[in-house]
Amino acid sequence: MIRDGRQDSDSGGGRQMDRELTIATELAEWATRRIRRPRAIGDVSDVREKDGPADIVTATDEAVETHVRTVLRREFPEYGVEGEEHGVHAGTPGAPHWLIDPVDGTTNYAHGIGWCSFSLGLATPQGEPLLGVVADPWRQEIFTATRGGGAHLNGHPIHAAAHSTLTGHVFLTEWAAHAHWPGMDHLLRELATRHCTVRIMGSTALSLAQVAAGRATAAAIGEFHPVDGLPPLLIATEAGAVAIPQLPPHNTPLLLTAPGAAEEATALWQKTVLNHSA
Template sequence: MNDATSPTTAAAPLVTAHRGDVEQHRENTLAAVRAAVEAGADFVEVDVRLTRDGYAVLLHDPTLERMWEDPRDVGDVDWADVAALGRGEGKDHRIPLLADALDAVAGTGSVLLIDMDEPGPAQASVAVVRSHAQDARAAGTEPARVAWCGNLEAMTIVRGLDADASVWLPWNRRDLPPAELLARLRPHAVNSDYAVLSQALVDAAHTAGVLVACWTVDSEDGMRWALALGADAVTTNRLSVLRTVIAEGPAAWASAPHPRHLPGDELAAAAAVAHELALWAIDYTRQANLGVISTKANPADHVTEVDLAVEQHVRQVIAARLPGHLVVGEELGGTPAPGVPCWYVDPVDGTANLANGMPWTAFSLALAIDHEPLVAVVADVWRGNVFAAVAGYGAEADGVRLDIRTTGTRSDLSGKIVCTELEGHASWPGMDAFFTGLRERFCTARLMGSGALAVAGPAAGRGVGTAIERFSPVDHLASTLIIREAGGVILDDAGQETAWPERAFLAAHPDYAAELYAVWSSARRAAREVSHVV
């Protein structure tokens, strides 16, 4: 084992160049590899795939299209044709063989970190590394130092072929790697997306004598966050920025905020779990016996055995499928924690309706990190619809995309429907004036008894807006993300768009938002003035 990959010698944070120095050259080319070495990268990460005739080449994507404008899968193309791509740019700027990258790193202070996202290239790549080392020793020169990362099955193959290989365990979960896996793979590092990095993971890895590496961190705050937790190696596309951040030292790192995103696979898993729970809640709520109906804060604040059973099921599923995630619920409570994914669940939004035999209730579930909403579902239990959204990816209802983005024309409220909800079981200050303002515009108001359905409704053409007096993430976070991702707006009391209102908010179709906000804000302002006079 060499010093650069030993878990006992990472005295300072190590820099990993993602696919070479991609700020200077095209990724996974010899030019990018050499530039990363010259920039002093401790590790130069490259991706390996196989051509049709079995040559190991540097390429991340399965196809040649993104980087080389050739739509073919590299596995369907012989090496001679792959080598010809970009021929006018010179050898250092074309797709190289893994053997060429090893030669470029040999005798330098950098380690070539060979990444594979599938097991196919593993055996051939190990053979290339062995051949390179044998040739170097025969010539009396120093071979390239190598480490391996990527797909778990690929790493298992590498370990089986080379007992001394420096293997990085891929780990993108929030729980800790099991002892059995650590013993079997004997990794020199645990390698994870920095968004799932935690102090517990770092401490456990270091206790086991294993380095902690993370990828791919391009923001300065993300770098500081990872370094503050004790990450030993950071993979980045921005080598000079990472060097600068490392030089700042621990005091500067400690001020970095928690990352507020999920790795792609965890985000996809969260969205899938949310959708499954929404469908389950529809079936269960329709069929279950209400059991004992009791009250909480007052006689109008109902809770049924269905509420409790649904929330308990949600908690069990999330604990099993998404370990490390927290849950805050309408019935069983909970507390969010900084930087930790947290679900907000209202098992039956509209329990008073359910308790009184009125088929207008919802299941509401949202995932957020701090005040950054990420995933949402709202199930219209009695119509069987599921509204869903993922931040940055849009919203849908039963698989059909929702899009209410503005047409650029302001529309009046005449003939439209606007919803609101009581504050608890009472009217909110200004509600009467709000109704008056709507009536004067020949706009009809509705109070349906489910804030989640009322807020999400305009995303699917159910009315043009909803006024809510008191925001609660348990009650409203899912529906506010859905309407925002569908192209609607959430306005706070001051008329500013927001993802997490402090108190009162207005959800609206963008073409009606201005007029509706004028009516709503005027009514609330008048109520405050009357209250002040009294």
């Protein structure tokens, strides 16, 4: 188990997150093993559409979420649970709630592309992040954070990049499902003029987590969904990244940026995205 570097973190109510983080990390380790099971090339027998051809689910998504929900409800019966595939289980009023995306990047997974993630978070009843875990099954990396406890990768502290500009560095973004989101084209054009290398990889949680690791100077999404966005948002900000806004409403844009590039990135964000998404 990955345990080095874990720190207790105050939840805002005087309670520690050590047990929650231990179990969340163990579930991430289990999920990485489950997701890495071989799938035959071209096998679509376990794939079905949800809301359209670009919104799919596999048997792995459902099996992972079912197992994780079972463990969390057993270990934390008073907590709520919200999952990508199986909806909401209400907990005790005033208790935190878990957020599960069993396979973030299902399209990549279903097509044999090794870039997807397992995402698990814990939030207050008001939706503020308390704990975040993002696991990359293919690189066997587990990003973790608790509020006030810093960010870690496989137990080692991580920090956002020290870059002072977007120029020459990596900027990660994602489609809104299969479509461009308002302001996305304007943003991409401006980034190109700055010689900033843009990548669209196919997993919101994993892309946002790269800012925490210092691999990407910034990352942005057009539609924030807590089940896959809140855990890496906490991880990135605990690693020192700047979030614009600090906690987005559902279905609104989010920018994460290294602190040294925050002034440039924020001005660009205002010009290209916020002015086109109102």
